[in-house]
Amino acid sequence: MTYGKLLLSCVSGGESLRLWLLDQRWFSGYLLPALPRQVRWFLRKLYLAPLDLVEQLAHGRKTSSPKRASNFSGAVTGVVHTYEGSGDALLGRLVESAGLTPNSRVLDIGCGFGRLGAATGTYLNANGCYEGLDIVKDCTTWCGENVKSPHGNVKFRHADIYNREYNPSGMVKAKDYHFPFADHSFDVVVLISVFTHMNYEDTANYMREISRILRPGGVCYASYYFLTPVSLAAMKLPKSTFNFRYSFGSYFTASRQTPEFAIAFNETLIRELYQACGLAPEFRPGQWYQGKVGSQDYMIGRKV
Known part of the structure; x- marks a missing residue:
């Protein structure tokens, strides 16, 4: 060797x-x-x-990949863990499940170090666009310097939103944040491991804003930890990774001192929220409760 x-x-x-x-x-x-x-x-x-x-x-390190010590973005599947690989895997899921096309206008909320932006850079044509939004300034700064596209239609911006886990010095509360985009601006809105770190009040505001900026027929593709009869039973078994044992009324957390470390919701509560926001919900269960922390649940909401 x-x-x-x-x-x-x-x-x-x-x-x-x-x-x-x-x-x-x-x-x-x-x-x-x-x-x-x-x-x-x-x-x-x-x-x-x-x-x-x-x-x-x-x-030598490729400039297209962030350092592991800085990149907190997880994998989108239980088997793909590289920066490029997880971006390509997520792109494939969006094509299959959210109707993403080269013409799509995409908003990636919680974009992290831009793995989806890097993957869509060569996928989208000149008519499509990608906007990455994140509350961690180091992420959006790095992305702006390192993630490019042939058509110049991949962009990133920082949102100084408070989160006890990821941005404890943030100036704006998530429940009060107004997305800086016009009504009906996007075809696809993506949130991977975002609502898993937000309480219900913050999540509800985001969903109202997402509904506002989605065009009719557009899709919200978001991951969660959902509490269902199946996951609640599985959490009692040793094989389950998380144990959301602390209740804060509308949500449950694995950490009392830092609830945003990992947050779970009752699936029916989020389903009702989608419907109230004018989104037709489709629940797709993951396997996080079977010892596969990277495999979260998904709720796909289509704007009606």
Whole structure:
């Protein structure tokens, strides 16, 4: 084995260990929620920064991929964990389930480090466009410098919204935020691991705004942790990753001290919210409660 391959195998092993830990109930369900936010984020960087260094020594880092220690965006499936791979997988899901076409106007709320923006950059034609919105300024700054498209129709903007987990210094409350887009501006609105970190009041405001900016027939594609008879029963088993044991009335959380760490809703509550906002809901269950933390539930809402 060459020196470069040996280094890369170390990176692969370290990444595999991290992903295995995230699927363990004692780790994601009990240890992480119990740690203060600052400690969790420090330990994450402490673990991932050496992997970034080793990978850079092996073959140099591509500027199109953010460093692991900075990129908090998860995978969209239980098997795809690379930046490029997860972006392509999400693009494929949107084509299949949300009717995304090269002409579509796409809004990616909670875009992170722009994995979907990178994937759509070569997929969309000159008539389509992609807008990425995130509350973490480092994300949108990096995306603006590194994620490009042939037609110049991939853009990013920062929204300084307060979130105890991801932007504790934010100036605007999510329940009061007005999306800076005109009515009926988009064909597809995407939210991956956004409502899993927002309470119900904030979620309800976002959904009203999403309904406003979606064109008739447009689709909202969003992930959640839903509490259903199936997931509630599964959470009692050792194989389940999360345990949403703290109730705050309209939502449940795995962490009492930082509720935004991971939030779950009753599926019927969100279904009713979609209907009240003029969206026809379609529920697609995931497998997060079966020890696959990256496999969230989805609610697909079509503007009627």
